[in-house]
Amino acid sequence: MTQTTDRPLEEPHEVDLAITGMTCASCSARIERKLGKLDGVDAVVNLATEKATVRWSGPLTVEDLLETVRRTGYGAEVLSTDAPLRATTGTATGGVPPAVAGPGPASTDTVEAHPVERAAAPSRRHQVSRQEDLRRRAVVAAVLTVPVVVLAMVPGLDVAASPWLQLVLATPVVAWAAWPFHRAAALTARHGASTMDTLVSLGVLAAYLWSLGVVLTGNAATGMSGEGSHVWFETAAVVTTFLLVGRWMEARATDRTRDALRRLLDLGAKDVAVLVTDPASGAEREERVPVDQLAVGDRFVVRPGEKVASDGVVLDGRSALDTALVTGESQPVDVAPGSEVTGGTVNTTGRLVVRTTRVGAETTLAGIARLVERAQASKAPVQRLADRVSAVFVPLVLALAALTLLGWWLASGDPARALEVAISVLVIACPCALGLATPTALLVGTGRGARLGILIKGADVLEDTRRVDTVVLDKTGTVTSGEMTLVEVVTAGRLPKDQALRAAAAVEAGSEHPVARAVLAAARSRALDLPETTDFQALPGAGARARIKDTEVLVGRADLFAEVPRELATPSAEGTTVWLGWDGRARAALTVADTVRRSSARAIRALDASGLLCYLLTGDHDRAALTVARDVGIPVGRVVADVRPQDKHAMVADLQARGRVVAMVGDGVNDAAALAQADLGIAMGSGTDVAADAADIVLLRSELPAVVDAMDLSRATLRTIRQNLGWAFGYNVAAIPLAVAGVLDPMVAGGAMALSSVLVVSNSLRLRRWSPRG
Structure with missing residues (x-):
């Protein structure tokens, strides 16, 4: 491994960290806040992926970031970095080069590279072990909880020893099975903070400790209507069991959302x-x-x-x-x-x-994986709102639970009833679903997109697709194939077309011009044998000549010939025409053109059906542009030809100035400025790296229907996020007043809260079955 130094660096750097110990949205928001307080640091922490992406400039080292996370009460491990680690042990921790880690300057101190697949390994191992631990705790809790519930609620079992039996059975549930909640609550409390686990731990411990005191003082009632104070062992046990089962199902479901990326990384040969x-x-x-x-x-x-x-x-x-x-x-x-x-x-x-x-x-393939991981680590504006809400939600709920306990105690004079209602408030308020609403949908949506050749670079892109009302399409390489193809051969007299093509291809075989390549490709596709040529000579700007047997054959512009027959003078096909002839007379006209992709018209009809205005933009001349527009169904008034790269940028800016929200689709270097200017830039996969870098969505397919698929998938993902957030917010808004009013039993509250989180994740998983239209 490469040894590092502890010298300060001013260049911008980036690191991906695997975070352990997070259990809810409050955890991720808290880590973000702590990292964000460091000078020059911008951090995004994703609960579903259990990763933090940290960008910073200045003298900080990666070890400083790791220590900050650890002081906050969570574990951290480097996944990939383009920055040096402090040489505290003489050896750097593993990382990957800037090519994997993302933008940022290369450094001679960069930690040693390893394959990108290793980046997912620590998180994957942690996720599996966490799943197994939650499953084991949930099973043990369920086995012990069932008899506790039976003893507490089934008539006829209200024997004198019942409270003591419940105590014996509930104690392992509260002390061992619920330990993840208690541990997380204690860690955050040590730092003067609180999370959703704080609510769970307080609720479970309050019910258990109240009941323990009642049993030890001999005041426990036997049965539901016995004299004395009621014990709440079943509440503590059932809430713990429900929440553990819910957390286990969440862990399983969120792990399934990572499958697309793992399968993507597994596509390569071994x-x-x-x-x-x-x-x-x-x-x-x-x-x-x-x-x-x-x-x-x-x-x-x-x-x-x-x-x-x-x-x-x-x-x-x-x-x-x-x-x-x-x-x-x-x-x-x-x-x-x-x-x-x-x-x-x-x-x-x-x-x-x-x-x-x-x-x-x-x-x-590695680049695709990096783009998908970057998108999954990002946050949409709606998620940032959820994080802000969850960060202040827990203290408010704690205060509300305390007021509820006091209010019910004063109103009813029954401390047991007051405690039951307060516990319900604590349990039902846990907004775990809120923290999972966005990242799980984003994980599944971007993973599904990667499988379909659609790379969505970030969560903000989803918001952009919703607002887009105008699509500007570059012509060459986007609507058309971008390659010259022979579309017509016209001959004079009795010269067969194949003979004319053979002769033209034989001469053009010595040229690298796009027209020459198209003619040669057409001859090869028809399996024509080409005659031998000698004395080849390129005629720059005009054509080429070569000798076939004893005849000098010319291929090129019409003015190379003294005579061009009337039937050859004006070819009917649109495109670029070259003439073939000898002895001063043109014998055939061959027309090549950049042909429209067969799927383009269907794609533009689909965009129109979605309410999007389509413009055609090209540097080609008017006649060629109008022909393509006619073939694909774009009105003449929305065709702009003879434009330079700066004109493309200016046109997008002009549409935006007129209030349009613009998506630009292109593939070339000359489209890069327009792609960057557009509200949503979409780069075709057949294009240049410059275009892909400037775009928000990269399509690995060269067909225009991929644009429709990208828009549809982005909107479906955003729709799922909004459904999840609507449920998560709505659930808490509706359930908390019911809990305060004493309508919800703590056991019902625990089950409903766990079900809420599972429902959100399950709704996100529906995106795995998303398919392109038609």
């Missing part, structure tokens, strides 16, 4: 067949090694049915790759020498030899 050269014989052989031993520049073999081990470029072989696992694209993608391939995709047919270009944390 080992790979690397081509190595025998130093003695010079012969090549395959050597299967673990994928983490793969290095940039290595060549590896992918057989049919195997996963591509890492990002790379095909050196040899042709095949079709199933990219659905990574991009959500349903159609296999053909690859040939020179094609770029993505790790995690599946080879369907031929044998491929691939040269590695990116490994480990730099791969596309």
Whole structure:
């Protein structure tokens, strides 16, 4: 591992911490507040993921942050960081490089890198152990609680020893099974704070200690109507059991929300067949090694049915790759020498030899995982409101419970009844559902999006999708394929079209121009044999010439020829036309065009149906833009052509100035400024890294319907969050007055509170079944 120094750094840094000991929204809010009080620190703590993402600048070290969390009463462990740790032991704690940890300058003191998959391991192990502990406590509590309830409530069992039997059975429930609540309450109380566990612990202990005092003084009543003071052992035991079962179900359910990310990380190959050269014989052989031993520049073999081990470029072989696992694209993608391939995709047919270009944390799959984790760690404005409410809620409830106890005692003169009502207030008020409402929905929604090739960068994006009313679409590479395709061949006289295409492709084979590549690709797709050429010469800005047998053949602009027959002069197809001819006469006209994606019209109809205004924006000329707009159903009045990159930015700003909330969809460097300016930037997966960096949502599919899916999924996730928060707030608002009025028994209150949290998590899990429309 790399040794670190304790020198101050002024550059901005970021670290992900695994937090242990959190049980409710008050816990996460409290840690946020403590970290936020440090100079230059911005922290986001997520209850559902049990992670904190901390960004800061200044002389602080990661150890300072860890110590702050620990002093607050919680455990902390580094998951990934781009900042140095204090060298207190001579060795740095593990982390990952800036490429994994996110934005921030590289440092020579950065802790040693390891695969991104390890980042989830500590939290995963903690979650499993916590689940098992809660399950064990819940089972023991349930076994002991049943006879306590029977003894307390079943007529005929009101024997003299009943209170003592209840004491014996309830004591392990209160002292051992409920220990997580007591421990959390004590830790926060030691720091002068309170959480939802404070309410639970006080409620359970109040019922138990009151009953213990009654039994020890010999004043316990036997049966429901016996003389003496009633004991509340069954209340303490039942509330503990209900809450433990609820916490266990929460832990199980929230762990399921992480499955999408874990499955995403598991998509990669585990080992790979690397081509190595025998130093003695010079012969090549395959050597299967673990994928983490793969290095940039290595060549590896992918057989049919195997996963591509890492990002790379095909050196040899042709095949079709199933990219659905990574991009959500349903159609296999053909690859040939020179094609770029993505790790995690599946080879369907031929044998491929691939040269590695990116490994480990730099791969596309690792990048997807980082984006998803960042989104899951962020918070929407609605969640920040919930955190603020939960931070002040517990002290208010404690005060309300104390007033309720005093009021009922004075009004009824019955301290037992007053205590029962006060306990109900404490238990029913626990807003655990409030703390789970947003993070669980966000976890499931972003995880489902990642499986479909939709990367949502943060929770704020969900709010933006709800407000969007205008969508600006870049033409090239977004509505169209972005690649030139031969769309028409027109010949003069009796020259067959295939013969004209053969001759044009033979000449163009020596050129790298996009038009030349389109003509050559068309000839190859029709399996045409190309004649041999000699004396190739490129004519910059005009075309190319080459000799086929004894004839000099020209391909290019019309003014290369002395004569252009009337039937070739004005091709009917839209696009870029080149002419083929010899001996000074044009013999054929070949038109290539950037073709509209077959799915674009359907996607734009879906956006229209959602009430969104669609604009088409392009740097192309008017005629090409209007043709594309007509094909996909965008009105002429919403087409803007001949625009430069700065014009795209200005158009988005102008729409915003007119009160529109704009989503910009693009894929190129020239779209980056507009993507950043837009209220919601959506980058197509076929585009550039610059566009992806500027966008709020990145689509790994190149088809426009992915935009519709992204908008729909974002809105469905936000709708789920609002449903969860509505239930959580509504539940507490309605239940607390009932508890104060004495309508709710403490046992019913405990069951209702546990059910509330489970209901919120279960509602979030419905997003796992979300599917794109149509």
